[in-house]
Each structure stands twice: as C-alpha cells, then as structure tokens.
Amino acid sequence: MLIGCPKEIKDSEDRVGLVPSSVQELVASGHEVMMETNAGQGIGCSDNDYLAAGATIVETADEIFAKADMVVKVKEPQAVERAKLRKGQVLFTYLHLAPDAPQTEDLVKSEATCIAYETVTSDSGALPLLFPMSEVAGRLAPQVGAQALENNGGGMGILLGGVPGVDPAEVVIIGAGVSGTNAARIALGMGASVTMVDRNVDALRAAVDRFGTAVKTVYSNKGNIARLVEKADMVIGTVLIPGAAAPKLVTKEMIASMRDGSVIVDVAIDQGGCFETSKATTHSNPTYVVDGVVHYCVANMPGCVARTSAFALNNATLPFTLALANKGWQQALKDDAHLRNGLNVHEGKVTYKAVADDLGYDYVSSESILGL
Ligand SMILES: NC(=O)C1=CN([C@@H]2O[C@H](COP(=O)(O)OP(=O)(O)OC[C@H]3O[C@@H](n4cnc5c(N)ncnc54)[C@H](O)[C@@H]3O)[C@@H](O)[C@H]2O)C=CC1
C-alpha cells in the first residue's frame, strides 16, 4: 500500500502523523511511505531521518493526496485538505466531527473512507488513540492555566501553589477521566487545592484511590457545579461523551459568578467545549476574556509539545496503521470491532451514530457497510 503523510497545517500544529520509527515498520512490512518535505521539522526529525527510515520525500501535500491509498495525519483535515480527498482513499486521523458540521459535510462529499482516532475503542472500554493525547492535554492544562492566572496572562495574579501563609489556588476539574486525572496529578504537584467532579462515581473512587485525601471529589450535577465554579480560581473542563458534542455543563451565568481574573481551561473544546462561553482558540492567540474570566480553549493543546506528543501518539496508532496497511481497511475493520468503531464516514455515509444524531444525518452502521 502507498501511505502518505502530509505536513500538518493547523495553526501551530507541529506534530506529525508518522514518526521515522513508524515509517520503518511500515516499510519493513512491504509498504511505500511518502512524507511531505519538512513534515517532521516540528518534532526534530529531518527529511534525512525519514529517508533513512525508508520513506520517499515529496515537495507538496497535493502529491500525497493525489497518490496515497491511505493518508495518515494528526489533526482533522483543514478545508484545503478536505478538497483533495477522494473516493477510495482512506483517511486515518483525529476528526472530532460532532461539533463540526462543515468538516462533516466536506468528508461526506469527498466519498473518502474516514477513520477517526478518537472513536477507536479497546476491551477495557477506553479510547486507546485518544488516551495519550488526553494524558498530554491533561498535564498541560494546569500549566497553561497557571500562566493565565499570572497578571501578565490576564489573571488575578495567583500562584497555583500559594506560599506558606497564603492560600493556594482553588482548582476545579470537571471530568475525572484520562485528562482530568492527569490534570489533577499536575495541579496537586504544583500545590493547588483540587476538587474533581464526575457523574461516574467509580471515576471519583479511582481518583481517591490514586491521590488519597489530597483530592476532594464531588458528584456532577448543576447545583454542585454552580457552587464550585463560583469559588474557583481555575476550572478545567475535561468531560467526554465519546464521539458526541460535549455537554455545556458550565453556563454563562456560572461564568459571570466567578471572580474577575479567574481562569477556565476547556480541554473538551475539540468536542465543542463544556463551557457555554467557550469558542476554539489557537496556540498563536490562546486566550480571550468573558465577564472578566480568562478562557483558554486551544483545540490542539498537544501540538505545542509536538515531540513528546507525536511519539506518544504513534505508540498508540502504529498497530492500527499497520493493520489497515497490511489487510486493507475492509478486512482490518472486519477483524477488529474496536477499529471498526473508528469508522465515521464512508462513501458519503455517516457511520458513527453520535455524529449522525448530533448533525442530522441518516446513520448507516459500519457493519452494514462491511456486510457483517
Ligand atoms: N484540547 C485538546 O487539545 C485535547 C482535548 N482532548 C479532549 O478532552 C476530552 C476528555 O478526554 P478524556 O479525558 O480522554 O475522556 P475520558 O472519557 O477519559 O473522561 C471523560 C470523563 O467525563 C465524564 N463525564 C461525562 N459526562 C459528564 C458530566 N455530565 N459531568 C461530569 N463528568 C462527566 C466521564 O464520566 C469521564 O470520566 C475529550 O473531548 C478529548 O477529545 C483530548 C486531548 C487533547
């Protein structure tokens, strides 16, 4: 199979879909890999590193989209990339379609076969291709939030850990899953006072098992969230309903109740965000202010620690990339129900139920497409 990997073009997105060691494994399995020149620049990997791994280097993304049987990326295809997709071509990348009607419409029109990293599942019920980036984004969240709490960041000038004699920041984390747990680990390490909120009491039990009494836990309901948000210096939103648009758990009235100079970090923004006042921002212009509250809503947070993130992502994606390349997408999806859950769009049909429901498309199951 001919596999192509273009340079990412989303704002400040320095990750790359294939690292050299993944190229080497694909080539060893008998495949050809085409990299766009400088695709690995942001992770410190040169064209020569990719040549040594067995790739060919091409000058333009056009060439990749025109020739590749499968395109492997990181972020959802941008409009100019979507225009290059075609029937019979497989796209393997993050998509986050439910909150993104224009992208979904373009992918449907392209008739390409679009497999989303974020809806591939595992036996344990986890999302193995989202997991590593949720770890990264979760660990980054208190770090970027701490900068926003600084006076220069627009915040009220609070040091997350306080100092002896002065209170630490009150950090509320909504969602005690992968990114929420990683955010708690770092916020606690920085000395903040941390409260975790989830509607799944088992997730809260796991947090207490992991962090002991250092972390407070609260069941997720409207009243509890309103009470905690009002008093928080920083609220980190990390909720997820897989594949679906994120629920707006923090209303604009709750945001207005916060003190001026407090901060929200909406990690869930890639699924539309869990704060009513959120809109996606970029690494070049990451924050804006609503009702005195600094909002950080970058939808590709791991893109700013691209080297760590690209290697962590490839650790998770490579077995699936190899299966798609070795068997072809149809057989790979027939053999693996978890990979099958990644199929979101195929030849003009929406094949992921939450996306179809949220955006008003007819839902066609992957099983019916594969004749299972
Ligand atoms: N902005 C960025 O750059 C990145 C964003 N993400 C996003 O972060 C979000 C979270 O991902 P993960 O931590 O992997 O998900 P996860 O599935 O591990 O955790 C989500 C948690 O939210 C909880 N939840 C669902 N509804 C809730 C409610 N009404 N109230 C309270 N809790 C609720 C679930 O019980 C679960 O514990 C996803 O949207 C993911 O795509 C992930 C990586 C990077």
Ligand SMILES: CC(=O)C(=O)O
């Ligand atoms: C998961 C995601 O959206 C990201 O890593 O950018």
Ligand SMILES: [Mg+2]
């Ligand atoms: Mg206010």
